[in-house]
Amino acid sequence: MSQLALVIDLNVCVGCHACVTNCKEWNTSGSAGALSDDNPYSKDPTGTFFNRVQTYEVGTFPKTETVHFPKSCLHCEDPPCVPVCPTGASYKREEDGIVLVDYDKCIGCRYCSWACPYGAREIDEHQKVMKKCTLCVDRIYDENLPEAERKPACVLACPTSARLFGDVHDPDSEVSVAIREQGGYQLMPEWGTKPSNHYLPRRKNHVSYKKDELERVDNPLKKEDYQVDSTEPSLDDVTSW
């Protein structure tokens, strides 16, 4: 059984928010749409977004790391948001593990959002139903799209390709390999929700060179033997014998 998921590479994410607005753009006119915006042109604009990019500062100056941290529904393997739903509107698909909401069944009781430790759900304040990342289920199987584009909108948009998409149950998939080889981890593992989305940590490239590498035979300075000012006095000028 497969489990589709996103793997987000914090090592290259520059916090550009492309995934945020592209998700909105794709989904507002898609099967999850329309995604409403309140106060769009006045005080405190707010709206339904499935994906947010946050920023954290780690450490103190000057040893500061700035971490950009995108987060959408993690499509938990054991999603606490599903069993609590009284209507069955929230469900996890057998075939690919995507956690979805059936907007026609949802009563907007918000209980599932209480049950999600990650704050990944968003109520649509006007349709009054719960929404969240669908893993672009309306793209990834769409045969009208060229194969290469059957990927979530956010993944296609991401300029740093910090967002990988694939089956985390398939050990050979790009995502599984990345998780394995680059230390992919899950968020809040303490709750046993087993998020399918994983994050790849920062990795640092250091250089090390040895002091003796500075000085070498082919040092071009050695070419410049003509270092002496010809007008400077020399022995020649002062001794006469």
Next chain:
Amino acid sequence: MQADQHRETDSTDHIEVKNTTCYMCACRCGIRVTLKNGEVRYIQGNPDHPLNKGVICAKGSSGIMKQYSPARLTKPMRRRKGAERGDNDFEEISWDEAFDMMAERLREIRATDPKKFALFTGRDQMQALTGLFAKQFGTPNYAAHGGFCSVNMAAGMIYTIGGSFWEFGGPDLERSKLFIMFGTAEDHHSNPLKMQLSEFKRNGGRFISINPIRSGYSAIADEWVPIKPGTDGALILAIINEIIQQGLYDRDFLIQYTNSAELVNTDQASNEEGLFVRQGEAKIDDSCVDAQNKLWWDRHANGVVKTHTEDADPYLLGDFQLDDGTPVKPAFQLLVDRVKDYTPEWASSITGISVETIKQLAHEMGITARDQKIELPIPWTDSWGKDHESVTGNPVSFHAMRGLAAHSNGFHSIRSLSILMTILGTIDRPGGFRHKAPFPRPIPPCAKTPKGSEGVQPNTPLAGMALGWPAEPNDLFVDDEGKPVRLDKGFSWEYPLSVHGLMHNAITNAWRGDPYKIDTLMIFMANMAWNSSMNTVSVRDMLKDKDENGDYKIPNIFVCDAFESEMVAFADLVLPDTTYLERHDVMSMLDRPISEYDGPVDSVRIPVLPPKGDSRPFQETIIELGSRLGLPAFVKEDGTRKFRDYPDFVVNYETEKGSGIGFLAGWRGKAGEKFMKGEPNPNQWEMYEKNNCVYQYHLPKSYQYMRNFNEGYLQWSRKHRLTRFAEPITIHVYSEVLQKFRLAAQGKLAGKQPPDHLRKRVETYFDPLPMYYVPLESQLTDTQKYPLNAVTQRPMAMYHSWDSQNAWLRQIHAHNYLHVNPVTAQANGISDDDWIWVESMHGKVRCQCRVSEAVEPGTVWTWNAIGKASGAWGLDKKANESQRGFLLNHLISEELPEHEDGDHISNSDPITGQAAWYDVRVRIYKTDDNEPAQTSPQFKTHKHTPGTPKRKPKWQAFFAGLGKFKGDNK
């Protein structure tokens, strides 16, 4: 999944997919727009586009909300009779009336004194057309954003290596091993840079960011080197010093391809002091050719030889005497002498970076460049006829932008950086810096302005370009008394190499009538009443200031904009432009094309939607005006209109009759069989359309590197009319061009002379060698009182002031904070979210504080242009942008305080006139408890703009193809 309120696509829906080019910013990614029933359903990156290869950014993805923004201007408008500028009080008029108004004014100006018409354009991409219009009109008063943007980057590098970062070249991250980025937050090449950075990191490359702030790109740097603003020059010079001391420079490269080994006259008594000694005639005598008649001191002959003499081995160091007794030194020796005192210890005290870090940076660069050489099996021939079996490179690359450019010492910092890149041997080589066509260009490029006021004549095109590249004092655009001909004083002795003009001084100068009064100011796509003016509060006052007769000091202001910007409110006549989805556009080789490292690329926009309301592309306005005014380029011999419309113009316009050079390089010739040069092709647009709206040419591999001195490439470039000559473009480690200005200032060079009060200024800053000096504003500020540097950064999800009208983007940045290091905050008794005053010697701003560990303690910063004037941009008067957002520009002056150089000297680089945005010094303190929790200054709320919706939705939900937003009106 199906939401009950909406239908999914059904068979009756009309779906269309069209390609065009994004313009949510200047990066110009290829986009694919899906339309559903004529409404934009989805904008995605075009996977087949060479620039962005399918990716897109936050802005690009929000194009829908720009298209359907209620802030869109849809009607031509005239300031209501009796209404004041700035009130945004307009009445609708027809385009006919608008054209009559403009044509009447402009015809009269052109017939009397064309310089009384000034055309300034902002962050646009059509300088090819606007520049042509201005030149044809005959006014010298034309410039685009470059002067207030990053001209230091262009000038500093082009005057050194014949190409530059910005839109003209960049780091080869595909092959680089070490990448050092100075002062860049986002830049123009935003998507490609992001793509390359991640690939670079994944390939194990090491990324170092030198920036007072760690955000965005710097966040993913392997090492962050916080630096005090305005001090990079010191750092770079110390690195150069250390690299030379350790012998880590690329000697062969310096000798063969730069003027390092060329002998400079060091006779202080001579009028030729500081000039290269020359022997024999130059092959071509033209200021944009680096004549090859200079000398080396050959080791074998122990005497002079002509440069590039076969088998010669010149000294880089030493001092010598010519037979006639003239003392000479290789230019490199002069550089060594210069950087001798620029030690890491010295730089450390200025930059706040430790000595170890400075040395480590130098060693890392030098060792990586030396030990990780790249060799590509690509044979090529150099300009001196020598065949090379391979192309080699040193994989150390750099990038820099406004963090270096936007300081008054930026030219020299950037020249220093170019020299650093040069001594590491990384110019147009794999893993280093790479040019993009039409660069490299001669140092300096050939284009010149007229040389005096006689170049401006009634009813006559300007006798030269409005903007050019001075190669010597005689190229300045000054009148017989040495006074500026241009309104912005560009190319005058105050800012001799202001190659992009000084748009940031245009309004102040026009208002003051210094150098003269003008009649009509036309602004296209620039928000000069807000974020692109320094000293915004006063500039807004100048725009509406009146003389003793009660007439506006700037009599007419025409503004072409697409949105209800702050600038629009000050217009007498407003021309509503289309959006990027509604018009034809070209990213022309004559302006700033989207070329790749491996060859020229240009691109177009093709409308995917009809213009909204009565909006009209500015290009059409220009063509119409040009035709009505009878400007030669726009009319036939009999004076009748030559071009039907802009697309027709693009196809058929040639720079000269039969030149074969036009706006687009692709598919020229009758059947599209030619490129770069060729007769007009009536089907050119269709060909672009079929090809993702781009034309890309891949140079043969052997022409892709070392292009400054690659014979094959240079011939190719000349043949295709990118350049006039095919002579090598030797890198100017030592700048004779600058020295000529200095000699003039010293009275040693005949010809144009600076006015006496500027002699010292020119002598000081026109140093042929790279130098460091404290930014001018800091020199003139009491830095005890104003200890902090204040800078801005671009947020990745907003473009200047454009995007506050965008319902999605403004949710990400609705207002801004001043970011302060905790130590600094604490020292000032300030904590997170506190309301504070930020005060410079020019003004003060009230805003909120955000404590951050990611900023150097001597620096405070904010996102650029998030703050807005109340009621502008289609926003409610209570919108966060105006109530909690603020603009740093109020603290920055467009002119320096009076000092020995004069009293209205621009707050700019003394060489290039680059606006010194990031020089401002401030202090911060807590507001009183009884002050309102609102930013200051505040401005009178804009009145409602005709043609825009009166009521703004309380909520909205966009679903493409239903013909309307769902939503509620207040």
Next chain:
Amino acid sequence: MQPAFSVIFLTTLIGMGQGLFLAIYTRQVYSVLNVVEASSTGEFYSLGSALALCLLILGLIASIFHLGRPERAWRAASMWRTSWLSREVIVLPTVMGLVFLYGLVHFMGWNVVLMTFGSIPIDLSMIIGALTTLAVFSLYIATGMIYACLKFLQEWHSPLTVINYLLLGSVSGFTLATLLASYQQPELVSFFSGWSIVLLVLAFIFRGASLIRNKRLRPKSTVQTAIGVRHNQIKQKSMGFMGGAMNTRDFFHGKTKFFLKSIKLLFIIMVFIVPMAILILALFKPSFMVLVVACASMFIGLLAERWYFFAEGNHPQNIYYQAIA
């Protein structure tokens, strides 16, 4: 969490309704078992049931306000296998129906004795009452479990949550029964007030225990586990949007610590201290008006208690929504 008034009213009202039923049924059991002297009248039972039913209905109405799509509320019954909310949705109407039946039987006097256990007659109302009691207990558990089952809401994830829903609901019902008795059958007052006092003491102990427990809780989730970066100095600088969202509105009370403390004090006084004093007084000198005060104090106190209960819940998602910039 951000306390939602609909849920506060729902839980307090039905809790009280359930408690009231338990009170009158307890009395009936006592009467049948003959452990008390004065037997209560059918009228008392039917009035009590009616009142309980009213409270349950009011609670149900309040709950409607919590739903985005009340017209689909019926769907909420479908997931009883996994969802405590669904179970509540099923049990609540069951309780209402049973309470109605119970009251009806008393009202109509259909107390036919069906069987006797020794000398103890078991009539129809006894059986319905027993079933109702079962349902009421289930409802308390379901309601409590809705909150207690959310394991990362550590303040709620405890048996104490269920016990407190049960005890506080019961005691509010018993106190209301005391009031009802003082109005209708004053001789029953001491019975109900006695029970109320016992329950109140228990409730005080358990509610107190949960306050103490919660005070000592250390959040299992930290910003380190939330973003998976190991460093003891991590601060959020931006949550990615500035004008707020459900995540900033629904999960945090937005009040000061002082406000929270005040509410805690308020509910301790109004739920426990004031009613306790009055109930003890009532043992000796029952007064309708004073008991009204006790009930009102308790109910208002419970609203505060419930508000506090929700506010006290620290949702780990809040770690992700700390700062705008």
